[in-house]
Amino acid sequence: MMASYPAKGRFMNILVLGSGGREHALVVSLAASERSETIFVAPGNGGSAPGAQNVNVDMLDPAAVIRFAREQEVGLVVIGPEAPLVAGIADAVREAQIPCFGPGASGARMEGSKRFSKEFMQRHNIPTATFASFERIPDALAYLSGLQAPVVIKADGLAAGKGVVVAQTLDEAHAAILDCFSGRFGAAGATVVIEECMTGPECSLLVFTDGERVLPMAPAQDHKRAGEGDLGPNTGGMGVYSPVPIITAAEYQQMLRYMELTVAGLLSEGIDYRGVLYGGFMLTSEGPKVLEFNARFGDPETQVILPRLKTDLLEVMLATDRGGLGALELEWEERWALSVVLASGGYPGAYEKGRPIKGLAAAEALEDVLVYHAGTRRTADGLLVTAGGRVLNVTALGATFEQARDRAYEAVELIDFEGAFYRRDIGARALLGRGAWA
């Protein structure tokens, strides 16, 4: 039986699963929809939006999600992070005839298993780094001994962004392989993928899909490293901007083609994929190649993509589930968006929590500035405190790249909490052009 949709024009309650900056951005955009009523966020964070409220529902428990959605007459469940997607929450929600945004477990394998997605790309001729995967240490080490550094070692499964090592020496690669098989990532490390190391600028192309049609979002570029000059450890992302001026028109067409081929490949393999497909690309000298797929919106990419999306997000999400995405067109702001992540001192390593956050109202009062909450929490007496590594995403829109950047940093400088740090060079290389990545 098909999920039942409220008639056009009727107001709808929505349940968003997740607690990061991505989810706050989703909630803010859904709150701006003409048809949204109450937006429940489970578990949410210290951020708010008109009509939004945090609720305590375990996002990994399908029965709890369905019970809550029925009780509250939720017309759409939006799944933010990868864990509930990989756990099959979307399958259960759809089986309960509740419309859902996000792929089921079989589609989420594109993110949940690097081996699966690499073999998928191989089957469908989608350019990616050459690779091999192993379940036993001796086999992995024997393969490694025939390679030259640098080489990339990846845990097959979900490892909260910590499962990838770009090893500069074979010794480092050897250690990473042992580390992966040591059980550090649990079942996610039972298979190891060894990849060729590619070079070039990275960018993200996200598309909405109803399983057949593909509607691309504006490209975005994340900054993964903790330190300025793209040095230091990998993080979930320290800043981002959209669009991405260094992508040539030809590269964009190739990336879009690979996303279309991927969706067609999923369909041909009988995998029902509805929601967002995130393509992480490297722009190599041989053309764009796929680094990875994610089965969800990017974080922090969403925090610059959604403020630029003029089309009603709720209508697009419903169309991904119901089909008929082809009847829609996405309209984009011509302005640029740039977002700076304010993080807790020590991130991505150990950091303190519970630091009071000051200056938010002044930052939000600036023109064309949106502050999305990530690791924040409201205490019982209403005080906003830090509660995670990435604390706030300060996004600004501007008529030019420089204007968006300067506004974002102006806002960042008004905000303070003990130990706060951020990168001062978000977007710096974009202005220098392609040569800056050589």
Ligand code: AMP
């Ligand atoms: P992934 O989670 O697979 O995107 O990997 C995280 C990060 O590791 C990417 O954003 C790249 O910066 C880097 N990376 C992953 N795979 C490769 C590769 N084959 N060559 C070079 N860098 C890579």
Ligand code: GLY
């Ligand atoms: N920004 C990288 C990711 O969402 O995976």
